Amino acid sequence: MSDSDWVDDGPLVRPYALVRGRTRARHDVFDLVAFVVALVDTLQGWIHIEPEHTRLLILCRKPVSVSELSAGTNLPIGVVRVLLGDLLDMGAIRVREPSERPSPQLIREVLTGLRAL
Amino acid sequence: MSSIVPRGKTPPLAADDLPQAVKILVAGGFGTGKTTLVSTISEITPFHTEETLTRASIGIDDTSGVELKATTTVAMDFGRITLRDRLDLFLFGTPGQDRFWFMWDELAAGALCAVVLVDTRRLPVSFPSIDYFERRRLPFVVAVNSFSGSRAYPVETVRAALDLNPDVPVVMCDARQRRSVKDLLISALEHALAIEERAAAREKTS
Numbered sequence: 517m518s519d520s521d522w523v524d525d526g527p528l529v530r531p532y533a534l535v536r537g538r539t540r541a542r543h544d545v546f547d548l549v550a551f552v553v554a555l556v557d558t559l560q561g562w563i564h565i566e567p568e569h570t571r572l573l574i575l576c577r578k579p580v581s582v583s584e585l586s587a588g589t590n591l592p593i594g595v596v597r598v599l600l601g602d603l604l605d606m607g608a609i610r611v612r613e614p615s616e617r618p619s620p621q622l623i624r625e626v627l628t629g630l631r632a633l
Numbered sequence: 634m635s636s637i638v639p640r641g642k643t644p645p646l647a648a649d650d651l652p653q654a655v656k657i658l659v660a661g662g663f664g665t666g667k668t669t670l671v672s673t674i675s676e677i678t679p680f681h682t683e684e685t686l687t688r689a690s691i692g693i694d695d696t697s698g699v700e701l702k703a704t705t706t707v708a709m710d711f712g713r714i715t716l717r718d719r720l721d722l723f724l725f726g727t728p729g730q731d732r733f734w735f736m737w738d739e740l741a742a743g744a745l746c747a748v749v750l751v752d753t754r755r756l757p758v759s760f761p762s763i764d765y766f767e768r769r770r771l772p773f774v775v776a777v778n779s780f781s782g783s784r785a786y787p788v789e790t791v792r793a794a795l796d797l798n799p800d801v802p803v804v805m806c807d808a809r810q811r812r813s814v815k816d817l818l819i820s821a822l823e824h825a826l827a828i829e830e831r832a833a834a835r836e837k838t839s
Binding site for chain 2: 547548549550551552553579581583584586587588592593594610611612614615616617618619620622623624625626627628629630631632633
């Protein structure tokens with residue numbers, strides 16, 4: 517990470533055309549560390565399917581986090597969220613959001629796991 | 634009619650079967666070793682992801698002088714550690730620019746705790762991170778990253794120079810050493826746990 521990471525790489529025509537100008541997912545889900553998993557094999561039969569929907573679906577055949585989906589597709593997080601929202605509407609994925617406020621019990625579990633590393 | 638094909642023979646996973654994620658933030662100014670720390674302990678090659686700032690968000694952010702840019706990106710590095718079956722710890726290096734507070738807010742939401750890396754040769758670069766976590770009341774520890782060639786200062790000197798609250802732990806670390814990073818994360822979590830337990834005890838008595 518460096519201050520030169522403030523990069524202007526020009527208009528992001530492709531990603532934002534892809535989500536047809538939508539910048540917010542309709543669902544208030546998809547935290548950076550939410551886990552997503554595919555429930556279906558294909559998106560056959562649905563209209564308005566972009567290749568990126570299918571790419572995301574393939575990447576989440578095993579549970580994967582939203583951040584890793586963004587890194588894996590090279591798409592900005594905002595775009596990934598909109599596309600995942602489409603997939604959720606189609607019933608094609610399931611999502612697990614992280615807890616909003618970690619409990620002492622959860623912190624203890626993390627400590628146990630870290631100490632065992 | 635949709636013709637979604639149910640997935641082969643695998644029964645659909647229930648939401649609880651998905652891994653639970655927790656996160657710790659790694660902050661500190663430019664060049665304090667955030668990316669190194671994340672790479673040292675992550676089991677995956679740390680990822681790099683980007684969020685796009687649209688003109689709308691630039692409007693509310695103070696970016697005078699860049700009004701002509703339609704979009705700009707803010708980059709983040711993150712790594713992951715599997716703690717046990719279905720419990721994953723994510724480490725996020727905070728964006729290096731202090732102007733991206735909106736992104737910090739998202740990263741800090743639900744985070745267990747944070748680590749603020751400092752380089753004793755350039756303490757002020759870490760001030761904004763400390764201010765941010767104090768304001769947000771996210772438990773954090775300060776980690777003095779020992780760079781080769783940097784002079785070692787006693788922890789108390791660093792604490793005084795940073796004007797820290799007395800209960801904020803200050804620890805020494807070497808972001809290149811896995812053991813050291815692991816101990817640092819444990820200190821940060823123990824600090825967070827102590828704060829949570831005190832809060833729980835207060836709620837009980839009140």
